[in-house]
Amino acid sequence: MSAHISNVRTEFDQEIIDIVDYVMHYKIESSVAYTTARNCLIDTLGCGLEALEYPACKKLMGPIVPGTMVPNGAKVPGTQFQLDPVQAAFNIGAMIRWLDFNDTWLAAEWGHPSDNLGGILATADWLSRNAVAAGKKPLTMKSVLTGLIKAHEIQGCIALENSFNKVGLDHVVLVKVASTAVVSEMMGLSRDEILNAVSLAWVDGQSLRTYRHSPNTGSRKSWAAGDATSRAVRLALMAKTGEMGYPSVLSAKTWGFYDVLFKGNKFKFQRPYGSYVMENVLFKISFPAEFHSQTAVEAGMTLHAQLKAAGKSVEDIKKVTIRTHEACIRIIDKKGPLDNPADRDHCIQYMVAMPMIFGRLTASDYEDKVAADPRIDTLRDKIVCVEDPAFTADYHDPAKRSIANALTVEFNDGSKFAEVVVEYPIGHARRRTDGIPLLEAKFKTNLARQFPAKQQKTILDISLDQATLEAMPVHEYVDLYVI
Numbered sequence: 237m238s239a240h241i242s243n244v245r246t247e248f249d250q251e252i253i254d255i256v257d258y259v260m261h262y263k264i265e266s267s268v269a270y271t272t273a274r275n276c277l278i279d280t281l282g283c284g285l286e287a288l289e290y291p292a293c294k295k296l297m298g299p300i301v302p303g304t305m306v307p308n309g310a311k312v313p314g315t316q317f318q319l320d321p322v323q324a325a326f327n328i329g330a331m332i333r334w335l336d337f338n339d340t341w342l343a344a345e346w347g348h349p350s351d352n353l354g355g356i357l358a359t360a361d362w363l364s365r366n367a368v369a370a371g372k373k374p375l376t377m378k379s380v381l382t383g384l385i386k387a388h389e390i391q392g393c394i395a396l397e398n399s400f401n402k403v404g405l406d407h408v409v410l411v412k413v414a415s416t417a418v419v420s421e422m423m424g425l426s427r428d429e430i431l432n433a434v435s436l437a438w439v440d441g442q443s444l445r446t447y448r449h450s451p452n453t454g455s456r457k458s459w460a461a462g463d464a465t466s467r468a469v470r471l472a473l474m475a476k477t478g479e480m481g482y483p484s485v486l487s488a489k490t491w492g493f494y495d496v497l498f499k500g501n502k503f504k505f506q507r508p509y510g511s512y513v514m515e516n517v518l519f520k521i522s523f524p525a526e527f528h529s530q531t532a533v534e535a536g537m538t539l540h541a542q543l544k545a546a547g548k549s550v551e552d553i554k555k556v557t558i559r560t561h562e563a564c565i566r567i568i569d570k571k572g573p574l575d576n577p578a579d580r581d582h583c584i585q586y587m588v589a590m591p592m593i594f595g596r597l598t599a600s601d602y603e604d605k606v607a608a609d610p611r612i613d614t615l616r617d618k619i620v621c622v623e624d625p626a627f628t629a630d631y632h633d634p635a636k637r638s639i640a641n642a643l644t645v646e647f648n649d650g651s652k653f654a655e656v657v658v659e660y661p662i663g664h665a666r667r668r669t670d671g672i673p674l675l676e677a678k679f680k681t682n683l684a685r686q687f688p689a690k691q692q693k694t695i696l697d698i699s700l701d702q703a704t705l706e707a708m709p710v711h712e713y714v715d716l717y718v719i
Contacts, residue, residue, distance in 0.1 A: 329354025
C-alpha cells in the first residue's frame, strides 16, 4: 500500500534563511572588503567598456523593443540607453562578462562574482532616479559596494564546497541566487518577500554548461550571466507584488533542487557568510583568459622571452608540457578545431600558444583573423597537460588558493628549457601590491576607449577616491559614463 504524500507546508530551507538573514542584517565592517569592492567596481565597468568595442556584444545592447526609453530608468554605461531595470541588468551583465576579463572565484565551483553588478547597479540606479523624482534621498555608491560584497559572499561561499559543474549545471545559477537576494533587499522587500524571491531563483530551470564545452562552445557563455542577473531583478519585482515562494524548494523529496538537480546531495558549507570572498577574489589583470590558464599564460610570456634570447622559434619545439591542476584539465584542456572566439578563450593550448609565438594575449587575439595563423594550431598540437596532485591540493587549500601552472619546453634537438612555474597570478590576493596599480592602468585604458579626456579624468578622480565614491549618489556616478 503506497504512503500518503504529506501536504504540510514546511518552514523555509535553512540554506535560504541564512542567505536572507545575511543580506538583511549582516553589517560589513571590513575596510579591506570595501577597498577591494571599489577596485572590483572599476575593473568590472572597464571590462564592459572594452566589450562595447566588439559588434557581437554591442548588437545585444538596448531595449527589447527598439526605441523604448524608460523615464527614470537605469542607464547603461558607455551608451545612451535608459532602460527598465530588468533589461538594463541584462545589458550591463552581458557587457561585463563578454570578454571573460572580470574577476574570478575558484573553488569546488568557479565563477565570476562581479557578474552580479549587472543587477545591482541597474537596480540601484533605477531606485535612485525614482527617489530623486519623488523628492527623496537617492542611494549612494556605498550601497552598491555593500551589495557587491554580499553578492560575492553568497556566490563564493556556496561555491567553496559545492560543484555545480560536476552535475552539468552552469555557475550562473549562483549569480541569479546572489543577485536576487541583494537586489530584493535594495528594493526594501520584507523578510518574507525576500525569502520568496530567493526560493523563486532556486526553483527556476537552471542553465546547462553545454555552451561552455566542446563541441557546443559558443557565445551564450558571454551573456549567460547577464541573463541570470536580469532574471534576479525580475524575480525580486515579482516577489515585491506578493508572489508566493516555495519554502522547501531545495529539500523537497523527489521535486526539490537537491533530488532533481544535485543527485540528492545537500549543500555543504565551509564558513558562515561574512566578507571573505571579496577580500580574496581574483582579478584578471594581465590577460583576458579563463582564470585556470592565467599562470600558464604568464609562464608563456616568460618562455617567449627565453625563445627570443636563445634564437629559437616555435618551429624548433618538439613538445610543451603543462603541469597543472585538475580543474584546468576538466575545463580548458582542449584538442581539435576551435570554431569561434568563445571556443578559443577556453582552450589552454591556444592561450599558451599565443604568448609563446607573439609575446601577447589580448581580446582581439581570439578573433578569426589572428587565429588563422597556422603556427598557432601547429604549436597547440604539441602542448599536453598533466595533472600534478599537489597543484590540485593547493588549489583547494583555503590558506593557499593557488592556481599553479608549470611549463616545460622540449626541442627537436633533444635540449629543453628549465621548467617555468607560476603559482599565483598577478590578480591573486597574495599579489595585491603588484596588481592594483596594473588594475588601475587597465581601467584607464578602458575609459580611453569610450570617453574624451575630460570625462575620463572626472570618472577617474572620483573612482580612485574611496570616500568620494562611497558618498556619491548612484545615479550621478552612472551619469558620468553616459556618452
